[in-house]
Amino acid sequence: MAELEGIYTIWLREMKRFVRYRSRILTSVVTPLLWLVIFGTGLGSAIRFGNVPGGYQAFIYPGIIGQTILFTSIFSGVSVIIDRQYGFLKEILVAPITRPSIVFGKAIGIGTTAVIQGVILLILSFVVGVQMTPLIFIACTLLMIPISVGLAGVGLLIASFTDSMEGFNLIMSFVVLPMFLLSGALFPVSGLPMLLQSAVYLDPLTYGVDALRQIILGTGVIPLHISITVIMVFAAVMVFLSAYMFSKREQELM
Amino acid sequence: MINNKIPETQLFYYQIVSLEGISMDYIIETHNITKKYDDFTAVDSVNLKVPRNSVYGVLGPNGAGKTTLISMLCTILRPTSGGATVNGYDVVKNAREVRASIGIVFQSRALDDILTGREHLEMHASLYGVPSNIRQERIDEVLNLIALGEKADEYTKTYSGGMKRRLEIGRGLVHHPKVLFLDEPTLGLDPQTRENIWEYITKLNQEEDITVLMTTHYMEEADQLCDEVAIINQGQIIKSDSPINLKRELKADTITVKVDKPELFTEKVKTLDYVQKVFGDDSTIKLMVERGENLVPPLVNFANQNGVMVESIELQHPNLEDVFISYTGTKITEGR
Numbered sequence: 001m002a003e004l005e006g007i008y009t010i011w012l013r014e015m016k017r018f019v020r021y022r023s024r025i026l027t028s029v030v031t032p033l034l035w036l037v038i039f040g041t042g043l044g045s046a047i048r049f050g051n052v053p054g055g056y057q058a059f060i061y062p063g064i065i066g067q068t069i070l071f072t073s074i075f076s077g078v079s080v081i082i083d084r085q086y087g088f089l090k091e092i093l094v095a096p097i098t099r100p101s102i103v104f105g106k107a108i109g110i111g112t113t114a115v116i117q118g119v120i121l122l123i124l125s126f127v128v129g130v131q132m133t134p135l136i137f138i139a140c141t142l143l144m145i146p147i148s149v150g151l152a153g154v155g156l157l158i159a160s161f162t163d164s165m166e167g168f169n170l171i172m173s174f175v176v177l178p179m180f181l182l183s184g185a186l187f188p189v190s191g192l193p194m195l196l197q198s199a200v201y202l203d204p205l206t207y208g209v210d211a212l213r214q215i216i217l218g219t220g221v222i223p224l225h226i227s228i229t230v231i232m233v234f235a236a237v238m239v240f241l242s243a244y245m246f247s248k249r250e251q252e253l254m
Numbered sequence: 255m256i257n258n259k260i261p262e263t264q265l266f267y268y269q270i271v272s273l274e275g276i277s278m279d280y281i282i283e284t285h286n287i288t289k290k291y292d293d294f295t296a297v298d299s300v301n302l303k304v305p306r307n308s309v310y311g312v313l314g315p316n317g318a319g320k321t322t323l324i325s326m327l328c329t330i331l332r333p334t335s336g337g338a339t340v341n342g343y344d345v346v347k348n349a350r351e352v353r354a355s356i357g358i359v360f361q362s363r364a365l366d367d368i369l370t371g372r373e374h375l376e377m378h379a380s381l382y383g384v385p386s387n388i389r390q391e392r393i394d395e396v397l398n399l400i401a402l403g404e405k406a407d408e409y410t411k412t413y414s415g416g417m418k419r420r421l422e423i424g425r426g427l428v429h430h431p432k433v434l435f436l437d438e439p440t441l442g443l444d445p446q447t448r449e450n451i452w453e454y455i456t457k458l459n460q461e462e463d464i465t466v467l468m469t470t471h472y473m474e475e476a477d478q479l480c481d482e483v484a485i486i487n488q489g490q491i492i493k494s495d496s497p498i499n500l501k502r503e504l505k506a507d508t509i510t511v512k513v514d515k516p517e518l519f520t521e522k523v524k525t526l527d528y529v530q531k532v533f534g535d536d537s538t539i540k541l542m543v544e545r546g547e548n549l550v551p552p553l554v555n556f557a558n559q560n561g562v563m564v565e566s567i568e569l570q571h572p573n574l575e576d577v578f579i580s581y582t583g584t585k586i587t588e589g590r
Contacts, residue, residue: 002383009380013369020368087364091425094328095381096353254330 006097007105014076014109018116028072028117029124032064036128051188052217057128062212063185065121065140066147066205069114070183073148074176076110077155077242081162084253093254100243107152107239114148115141130216139215143228146235147208153238160245160253183209190221204234281306281433281465282327286336289322296322298489299336304433304467304482309459311480312469313574315584319489320469321361324437327467328358341432354382357426361437361469363418367411371402371421374410375428382429392428400424400454416447423454427462434458436468440475452479473574485578492581500577505530507546507572509553511539512565519562526556537565546571 018024036057044056052059083089092102122140125132158171182196183205192200200206211227214220220227246253282304289297297319304310312320325331327338329349338345341355365374375393384392397406400420410418419439426434439455440448456479459466470476476483477497484494493500513519516537523541524532528549531542543549546569557564578584 005380005383009377013366013377016373017366017368083366086366087360087362088366090330090360091364091378092381094330094353094358095378096350096383097381251330251332254325 003097003101006095006101007108010092010102010105011109011112014106014113018113025117028068029120031071032068032121033124033127035064035067036061040128052219054129054217058130058217059188059213060186061125061128061130062216063183063209065118065144065212066183066185066209067180068117068121069144069148069208070151070180070205071176072114072117073110073151074155074158074171074179076113077106077152077157078159078162078168078171080106080156080159081165084159085164090254093250099247099250100240103156103239103243103246106156107149107242110152110155111145111148114152115144118144118148125216132216136215140212143208143211143215143231146231147205150204150231150235150238153235153242156242157238157245160242160249179203179205182206184221185209188221204230207231207234279306280304282310282338282340282467284327284336284338287323287326287333287338288335289319289326289331290334295489297326297333300486300489300491302338302484302491302494304465307459307463307465308481309455309466309468309479311476311483312467312486313471313473313476313480313483313578314469314486315471318486320471320486321437322489323486324435324467324469328356328435329353354429355432357429357431357434359419359422359426359434359436359439361441364422365410365418368409370409371406371413371417372397374421374425378425379428384429392430396424396428399427399458414447415443416450419443419447419451420454423451427458427464430462431464433465433467436466438469438471440470440472448475455479473578477574483574485581487578487582493577497574500574501572502545504572504577504580505544506576507543508570509541509543509546509549510568510570511541511553511557512537512567513539513557514563514565515561518560519557522560522562523553523556 040057040060047056049056049059080089083092093099119141122132122137154175158175162171178199182200182203184200185205189197189200189206189210207222207227207230210220210222211224211231214224214227280303282302284300284302286299286301287297288295288299300319300323302312302323312323314320322331326333327340327345329345329352332346340352343351343355345352369377372393375396376389379389379392380386400423402417402421402424405413405417410421413421423434423436423439436455440451443451452475455466455468458464468479480497482494482496483500485492485500495503511519514537516534516539520532520534520539523529523539528543529541530544532539534540541553550567550569554564554567
């Protein structure tokens with residue numbers, strides 16, 4: 001019971017921070033819209049993209065949802081480093097609750113904020129002219145949960161190893177951007193050179209984007225049940241791994 | 255001088271300590287607790303006994319190992335060797351029970367600037383498992399104590415340094431801990447706020463069933479607040495006792511006398527066996543004595559008997575700074 005209460009408390013703080021940093025909510029909606037409207041229209045009119053109804057703009061729509069979740073989740077996870085620098089992490093870590101509860105609370109909290117942003121994008125589907133039915137809406141929302149929680153786990157895992165925000169650019173260059181670009185958010189992943197193809201399939205976000213695309217547009221390259229399984233396993237592994245690392249590196253984190 | 259004002263309650267306390275001696279109840283005990291970083295020993299075989307319901311000070315210069323010591327007692331750091339019990343629980347084996355028994359105020363700020371004061375207390379209460387039916391009551395009680403007023407419902411980023419400190423101390427109390435750890439509680443605060451915090455700690459110790467263990471490098475702070483002080487330097491406890499005993503042990507009170515015939519008085523006063531040393535210039539003469547408070551009347555009488563007029567007489571006890579210098583050979587501010 002006490003552990004559940006602890007998880008809830010950590011989750012609640014994430015929610016409060018999310019609601020109070022209004023600029024963050026605004027950017028989290030504006031940035032994907034810029035991608036969809038400018039990049040989508042621009043590249044869409046330069047290339048012939050016949051295999052998806054709605055064209056290139058519609059094709060990247062699930063990819064951009066994936067991108068929003070990716071950036072929000074990883075950076076919120078990594079923001080534990082800021083908590084650490086402000087000393088607030090200490091206050092949480094000296095509380096008599098288990099380390100996994102802290103990580104679960106964090107991951108669920110971050111996951112919730114990322115899903116909220118994804119849902120806002122689902123509501124904005126009319127911008128790119130994609131048909132949105134209640135069923136698609138619910139299916140996508142459910143699918144976004146493990147994607148968000150798993151990526152939050154990645155962020156938390158990185159945070160457990162990193163001392164300061166100086167590593168921020170490294171995380172951007174070596175984790176976030178490769179995950180985004182390799183996920184097939186912006187281009188079809190079939191028919192790529194062998195090496196690139198393998199990298200694409202190693203990226204967990206590929207499965208998330210492909211599953212979203214199948215649900216929203218009905219086209220994809222990976223069977224849906226495989227994608228969903230990979231995402232669930234990925235989420236579970238990442239959360240448990242970061243819970244383990246927080247327990248193990250407790251001393252260094254405080 | 256601050257150290258002339260020893261509250262009666264505190265004096266009474268010393269008597270109890272000296273009477274009961276070994277039967278004292280210690281809430282914190284350490285056994286050769288040691289923390290090493292590679293070849294640097296931050297805390298070196300420290301044995302500390304903190305009596306229940308006391309205000310105990312760990313006094314030392316920056317880098318002496320105060321924070322490392324307190325961090326081990328708070329379960330933040332694991333000792334390299336040796337051990338400690340807090341409220342009867344082992345800090346390594348029963349870390350969780352220790353955490354539930356203590357409140358901590360860190361040296362550096364540990365607040366979330368986008369939460370309100372009240373929310374900090376609510377969050378703390380639920381993390382420490384304060385039952386929900388009494389939670390509100392506890393929070394109101396603490397808010398009342400730390401007197402945040404209407405600021406309680408504003409974001410902490412709008413708080414002054416003193417308010418932030420009070421909130422942190424209050425937060426440490428929400429779950430009614432047995433021990434409150436304060437790591438440099440008044441560091442970086444202005445004198446006015448510092449005095450408020452001191453008053454607050456004293457009041458807390460008198461009104462609640464709580465032991466306060468604090469670190470500080472401010473001599474007056476340790477002197478005014480602490481029932482007992484452990485002087486730490488380079489990771490080792492050099493001496494621990496009540497501030498008054500520590501100072502008394504130096505046997506170095508100074509009596510400053512102003513007289514109309516200084517030469518004559520200097521010559522005469524040297525013959526007194528309770529005067530250890532005499533030095534002075536012109537009309538001001540300084541006498542080094544032991545337990546100076548008892549010697550003022552006899553000195554005045556002595557002067558009168560020798561036909562010397564005493565214009566003024568002043569007694570100065572040594573302060574903890576003098577104690578520190580006598581044990582370490584350096585000023586506390588000059589520590590590593």
